[in-house]
Amino acid sequence: MVNCTEGTHQAPFHRPGEGSLAPASHAAQCDGIPGGKELPIELCPDFTAFCSAYRLIYLRYSQVRLRCQDATQLVVDGALAELARNWQAALSSPCLPAVAWxxxxxxxxxxxxxxxxxxxxxxxxxxxxxxxxxRLGLELRDVAQIMGVPQPVIIGQLRWARSAVQHAAIAR
Structure with missing residues (x-):
C-alpha cells in the first residue's frame, strides 16, 4: 500500500519510465479493471496494482455505507473508473490514496x-x-493509509468521535 501519512508520497507503484515493464498487451493488463481501457498502456500496471491493494476495502466500506450490493459495485467501479480517467494527476498528487478516497x-x-x-x-x-x-476492524495505520491522512490525525479523530458519541448518549 501507499504510505503518504508522514507527508511524503512513497508509492510502491512504478511510474512510467522508472523501470516498469511494459505489459505484453493492453488487454492483458487493463481490460479487467474499471476504466482500464481508457488508460495509456504504460499506466495500466500501476493502476492494476492500486486496484488490487484498495478495491476490496473500498467494497467493504461502501457496503457498510450503502447497504446494497448492487449499488456498492456500481459506486466502487464508478469511483475507480473516475480515478483511471484522472490517473496521471492522481499519481502526481501529494497523496494518491487521499485523492482516491x-x-x-x-x-x-x-x-x-x-x-x-x-x-x-x-x-x-x-x-x-x-x-x-x-466496523471493519482495520488497524490504525491501515485506516490512515486508506484515507491518505497521517495516523495521529486518525487517532485524534477517533478520540473526538468517542467523546461525541458518549456525550450524545448521555444527552438522551
Missing amino acids: ETLTGRVGARIRKPDFLRLLLSEQQADAVILRH
Whole structure:
C-alpha cells in the first residue's frame, strides 16, 4: 500500500519510465479493471496494482455505507473508473490514496439520501475513521493509509468521535 501519512508520497507503484515493464498487451493488463481501457498502456500496471491493494476495502466500506450490493459495485467501479480517467494527476498528487478516497467517498455520499447517525454527529472524516477502524476492524495505520491522512490525525479523530458519541448518549 501507499504510505503518504508522514507527508511524503512513497508509492510502491512504478511510474512510467522508472523501470516498469511494459505489459505484453493492453488487454492483458487493463481490460479487467474499471476504466482500464481508457488508460495509456504504460499506466495500466500501476493502476492494476492500486486496484488490487484498495478495491476490496473500498467494497467493504461502501457496503457498510450503502447497504446494497448492487449499488456498492456500481459506486466502487464508478469511483475507480473516475480515478483511471484522472490517473496521471492522481499519481502526481501529494497523496494518491487521499485523492482516491475523496473520489470514492464523494460517490458514496451522492448515493445516500438520509445521513446515518454517525454523519449527523461527526464530521465525514471522523465517521469514515470510525467505520474503517471499528466496523471493519482495520488497524490504525491501515485506516490512515486508506484515507491518505497521517495516523495521529486518525487517532485524534477517533478520540473526538468517542467523546461525541458518549456525550450524545448521555444527552438522551
